[in-house]
Amino acid sequence: MKQIVTKTKFCITAIAVFCLCANAYGDWHSFRGSSNLSGVSSGTIPEKPELIWTFNTGGSLCSSAVIAGNTAFVGSDNGKIFALDLKKGVKTWEFAGQGTFISSPLYFDKKVFATSSHGILYCLDAATGKSKWSFTAKAKIAGSPNSFIIGGKKFIVFGSYDNKIYCLEAGTGRAVWEYKARNYINGTPSYYDKKIAFGGCDSFLRILSAQSGKLLFEIKSDSYIAASPAIYKERGCFGNYSSSVTCFKSNSGKVLWKYTVQDELAPFFSSPAITEKMVIIGSRDFSLYCFSAGTGRLLWKAPTNGEIDGSPVIAGNRVVFTSADGRIYIADIQTGKILWDYEIGGELAVTPAVSNNIFITGSDDGSVYAFGKKSK
Numbered sequence: 001m002k003q004i005v006t007k008t009k010f011c012i013t014a015i016a017v018f019c020l021c022a023n024a025y026g027d028w029h030s031f032r033g034s035s036n037l038s039g040v041s042s043g044t045i046p047e048k049p050e051l052i053w054t055f056n057t058g059g060s061l062c063s064s065a066v067i068a069g070n071t072a073f074v075g076s077d078n079g080k081i082f083a084l085d086l087k088k089g090v091k092t093w094e095f096a097g098q099g100t101f102i103s104s105p106l107y108f109d110k111k112v113f114a115t116s117s118h119g120i121l122y123c124l125d126a127a128t129g130k131s132k133w134s135f136t137a138k139a140k141i142a143g144s145p146n147s148f149i150i151g152g153k154k155f156i157v158f159g160s161y162d163n164k165i166y167c168l169e170a171g172t173g174r175a176v177w178e179y180k181a182r183n184y185i186n187g188t189p190s191y192y193d194k195k196i197a198f199g200g201c202d203s204f205l206r207i208l209s210a211q212s213g214k215l216l217f218e219i220k221s222d223s224y225i226a227a228s229p230a231i232y233k234e235r236g237c238f239g240n241y242s243s244s245v246t247c248f249k250s251n252s253g254k255v256l257w258k259y260t261v262q263d264e265l266a267p268f269f270s271s272p273a274i275t276e277k278m279v280i281i282g283s284r285d286f287s288l289y290c291f292s293a294g295t296g297r298l299l300w301k302a303p304t305n306g307e308i309d310g311s312p313v314i315a316g317n318r319v320v321f322t323s324a325d326g327r328i329y330i331a332d333i334q335t336g337k338i339l340w341d342y343e344i345g346g347e348l349a350v351t352p353a354v355s356n357n358i359f360i361t362g363s364d365d366g367s368v369y370a371f372g373k374k375s376k
Helices: none
Strands: 050-056 065-068 071-075 080-085 091-096 106-108 111-115 120-125 131-136 146-150 153-159 164-169 175-180 190-192 195-199 204-209 215-220 230-232 235-239 244-249 255-260 278-282 287-292 298-303 313-315 318-322 327-332 338-343 353-355 358-362 367-372
Touching: 065 106, 071 111, 080 111, 106 146, 106 153, 146 190, 164 195, 190 230, 235 278, 244 278, 244 287, 287 318, 313 353
Parallel strands: none
Antiparallel strands: 050 367, 065 071, 071 080, 080 091, 106 111, 111 120, 120 131, 146 153, 153 164, 164 175, 190 195, 195 204, 204 215, 230 235, 235 244, 244 255, 278 287, 287 298, 313 318, 318 327, 327 338, 353 358, 358 367
């Protein structure tokens, strides 16, 4: 597979989310909001959203952010990680690293973990932004890190363009295990039920033991898998470059269904959002697709005027997503009808985050945008 070089393609794994949830301002600690990468928010969306605040990072924004308490953490391609006050949208601290930050950071154990294009995983103190430790892989890291706890022990897992999945101790950065695939690992590993699921540019979806890194089972896809798999209970789902979406049994790897868009120009670089009933995913044919989770039947398709590399977020009866046409969209989850859109102008490949009547996204213009209802 050729290395991804254009800005939109380079941002394909920056399809993480950040949100404001729970009572006032809450938490969305990881890429897609949970370790299984389901892309579902417990929050709601106002009927007529208003722009609350913006913050310019000084560089193009491919990274989405994560939220802990009253702070959002977001990376920029100018090589900086920012901590932002959620109520005001002002900077609390910034950290300058090596390379660019194109994927979502991770908040875990009062630390912020962020991966850079120079192949470095940084561990920062969440309160101050000071570096605690770092780990260097042998090639670029394009996907976000994920976390899990087994037997009271805390771990970080991520993939690299050196074809490896790494598992580290969260407190020290010490390597616990690694697994080598046959090509680049571009997305974020999903964690569920003591298992790690990830796709690769060698066209395989693999499930490993989270404790040992041993291969449990694998699914051969018909093209490379650039984004991340999403898991919901007994089902997992992923898209690939040859315009196919595959649903599999999460405890065995058995393929349950496969849907192929009859258009060679419809690759899926978006990660799916998955519930018990639906799988929703964006495509480079300018459309958002919704499938029956049980059968794979196409339920609806929502068109835009640009490629959809950012991943959709489900919030109640609505879906929020962005497009390279420079717009943020809200669609009805039952019909796909567009209920609202807002033109930012800059190219959008960042996944919006939703909770407690607020949603936030970032743009190629370098700014973070927060929408909701303004205080009177």
